[in-house]
Amino acid sequence: MAKPMTKSQLVTALAEEMDSDKKTATAALDSLVNIITxxxxxxxxxxxxxxxxxxxxxxxxxxxxxxxxGEQFKKEADKQVKVTVAKALKDSVND
Structure with missing residues (x-):
């Protein structure tokens, strides 16, 4: 299994894709993460x-x-973040 892409590698790739500098790419990535959160x-x-x-x-x-x-106990109700992967991404991995 390949190593996961780090944030700095992602920022570099995003900057190249956007034909921009790393500062702009970092701001775009951070903004996207903040909006999703x-x-x-x-x-x-x-x-x-x-x-x-x-x-x-x-x-x-x-x-x-x-x-x-082996002890059983009651766990309170909670929330969990879920991600459903898009069919297009699944299909690109399985081709």
């Missing part, structure tokens, strides 16, 4: 065409088990 934490969803959909899912209160002790 704000929208999802507020209960909304963000769809990036060709990439996927980011959204928040609420999980109900449930019984869970501690694997070390």
């Amino acid at each position: 704000r929208e999802v934490s507020g209960g909304g969803a963000v769809t990036l065409p060709g990439v996927g959909k980011f959204y928040c899912r609420e999980r109900p209160e449930r019984m869970v088990r501690n694997p070390a002790t």
Whole structure:
């Protein structure tokens, strides 16, 4: 498995793709992350065409088990961030 792309590598690639400098690419990437974070934490969803959909899912209160002790206890309701990958991206990986 290949190493994940770092933020600095992503910024460099984005700057080349945008035909811009790294400062502008960093600002664009940070703005995109801030928008997605704000929208999802507020209960909304963000769809990036060709990439996927980011959204928040609420999980109900449930019984869970501690694997070390086997003890069962009640876990409070919580929220979880989910990502559904777009079909176009799935198809590009499987070709």
